[in-house]
Amino acid sequence: MxxxxxxxxxxxxxxxxxxxxxxxxxxxxxxxxxxxxxSVTDMIKKLSEKEVVIYKKYKGVKLTxxxxxxAANIVRKHRLWEVFLVEKLxxxxxxxxxxAEQLEHIKSxxxxxxxxxxxxxxxxxxxxxxxxxxxxxxxxxxxxxxxTLTKNESGICVxxxxxSSEFLQFLDKKGITxxxxxxxxxxxxxxxxxxxxxxxxKLSISNxxxxxxxxxxx
Amino acid sequence: MxxxxxxxxxxxxxxxxxxxxxxxxxxxxxxxxxxxxxSVTDMIKKLSEKEVVIYKKYKGVKLTxxxxxxAANIVRKHRLWEVFLVEKLxxxxxxxxxxAEQLEHIKSxxxxxxxxxxxxxxxxxxxxxxxxxxxxxxxxxxxxxxxTLTKNESGICVxxxxxSSEFLQFLDKKGITxxxxxxxxxxxxxxxxxxxxxxxxKLSISNxxxxxxxxxxx
DNA sequence: ATATATTTTTAGGCAAGTCTAAAAATAATA
DNA sequence: TATTATTTTTAGACTTGCCTAAAAATATAT
Numbered sequence: 449m450x451x452x453x454x455x456x457x458x459x460x461x462x463x464x465x466x467x468x469x470x471x472x473x474x475x476x477x478x479x480x481x482x483x484x485x486x487s488v489t490d491m492i493k494k495l496s497e498k499e500v501v502i503y504k505k506y507k508g509v510k511l512t513x514x515x516x517x518x519a520a521n522i523v524r525k526h527r528l529w530e531v532f533l534v535e536k537l538x539x540x541x542x543x544x545x546x547x548a549e550q551l552e553h554i555k556s557x558x559x560x561x562x563x564x565x566x567x568x569x570x571x572x573x574x575x576x577x578x579x580x581x582x583x584x585x586x587x588x589x590x591x592x593x594x595x596t597l598t599k600n601e602s603g604i605c606v607x608x609x610x611x612s613s614e615f616l617q618f619l620d621k622k623g624i625t626x627x628x629x630x631x632x633x634x635x636x637x638x639x640x641x642x643x644x645x646x647x648x649x650k651l652s653i654s655n656x657x658x659x660x661x662x663x664x665x666x
Numbered sequence: 667m668x669x670x671x672x673x674x675x676x677x678x679x680x681x682x683x684x685x686x687x688x689x690x691x692x693x694x695x696x697x698x699x700x701x702x703x704x705s706v707t708d709m710i711k712k713l714s715e716k717e718v719v720i721y722k723k724y725k726g727v728k729l730t731x732x733x734x735x736x737a738a739n740i741v742r743k744h745r746l747w748e749v750f751l752v753e754k755l756x757x758x759x760x761x762x763x764x765x766a767e768q769l770e771h772i773k774s775x776x777x778x779x780x781x782x783x784x785x786x787x788x789x790x791x792x793x794x795x796x797x798x799x800x801x802x803x804x805x806x807x808x809x810x811x812x813x814t815l816t817k818n819e820s821g822i823c824v825x826x827x828x829x830s831s832e833f834l835q836f837l838d839k840k841g842i843t844x845x846x847x848x849x850x851x852x853x854x855x856x857x858x859x860x861x862x863x864x865x866x867x868k869l870s871i872s873n874x875x876x877x878x879x880x881x882x883x884x
Numbered sequence: 885a886t887a888t889a890t891t892t893t894t895a896g897g898c899a900a901g902t903c904t905a906a907a908a909a910t911a912a913t914a
Numbered sequence: 915t916a917t918t919a920t921t922t923t924t925a926g927a928c929t930t931g932c933c934t935a936a937a938a939a940t941a942t943a944t
Contacts, residue, residue, distance in 0.1 A: 451931090453931065474892060484933065485892060486893070487932050506893080506938095536784055537781060538780060547772070547774045547776075547777055550772045691922085704905095708900095
């Protein structure tokens with residue numbers, strides 16, 4: 449089993465690996481965890497002994513298969529708890545992260561299996577991120593940034609890239625939530641802002657917003 | 667806020683204080699927490715500085731009002747989670763303790779308030795123990811050990827004293843659960859065993875069992 | 885290619901929480 | 915009450931996870 453700290457390192461490396469396929473640098477990990485590179489080096493040695501990462505000095509780390517599976521399981525727990533908080537306890541999608549950060553470390557496979565069933569085996573969390581299955585596999589959906597859709601194209605909003613509470617609350621205010629259909633009415637060349645149609649309402653959104661919304665084309 | 671370890675000490679002292687009104691000895695705490703008296707002394711000094719216990723060397727500790735409230739809140743969380751596990755996730759009453767020991771340390775007042783509502787504001791956990799309210803008060807019910815009832819008296823089973831899984835599983839096997847009505851048919855003088863009626867079935871139970879079952883007379 | 889800048893690792897230290905062994909205080913017994 | 919036994923505290927040490935500062939390795943730039 450892993451300590452709380454080890455689990456947080458695993459999860460961080462897991463997320464970083466989804467962005468690149470190079471070895472993950474101690475600095476990158478340190479930044480995400482708000483700690484120092486020297487602390488990361490220490491921890492990585494422990495993780496390496498537990499055979500969840502491959503570590504060569506100055507070359508960064510990579511998760512082993514065991515490491516990937518372990519990390520995916522933590523992510524699975526995090527996202528299932530997020531679904532629970534939103535669907536059962538009326539949390540809004542910008543409030544769940546902090547609490548899920550704690551709940552993801554509860555150790556009980558029965559708990560998480562039962563929770564999964566109780567929630568009706570959800571495939572995605574409240575931000576549209578996929579929930580890994582028991583074996584750590586996640587089914588990726590072909591999704592595109594809203595900013596890449598062309599005029600007259602439309603799609604379903606399936607996720608957010610930035611899930612800071614500021615951004616999520618902004619989306620709430622605009623009436624943009626997961627599952628909503630959005631159609632591109634127009635694109636402004638000079639600032640890349642978009643004119644969109646959502647639930648029969650016309651809305652103008654900036655390129656920054658459009659770069660943080662994932663769509664499934666339809 | 668308290669560390670995980672501090673919370674466990676608080677909870678232990680809280681439970682011990684319900685049994686006596688003397689100062690709680692370091693040894694008693696050490697035994698409950700499976701640690702050493704010297705470790706307890708160390709921790710008590712910290713708790714004393716945080717003003718949750720009154721500590722005088724060699725005289726044991728007592729919780730302050732703040733300490734009582736803090737401890738009761740942990741117990742509240744523990745018992746609410748137990749209800750959740752049994753009612754929503756189909757755990758049996760002998761499986762919940764270990765998981766609730768972890769869940770009780772999750773920090774989020776919104777979480778626990780919402781959970782309370784989601785469970786319909788339960789007053790007792792699956793073992794019949796009362797759930798403290800937000801202010802730390804618990805309403806005690808007048809309950810008697812089954813062994814103190816006399817022939818022909820009857821009552822509702824409202825709790826267990828021993829909540830080890832062996833005992834709870836034994837009760838399950840015999841069909842004895844919270845809420846069931848039990849009538850004393852006969853008491854054997856030589857071994858204090860009881861002949862009882864439960865759901866139209868006659869059962870013989872030992873004094874040891876009767877000493878661990880709480881009844882509300884009816 | 886050599887000098888400079890950046891990244892990573894090492895070395896040594898600190899706080900939390902625990903331990904063992906010994907000392908001090910309290911309780912029990914003769 | 916004096917002596918022995920028990921309980922509690924102190925002292926010193928260990929592990930985990932973190933830190934700072936300095937050294938070593940790698941990357942960048944002239």
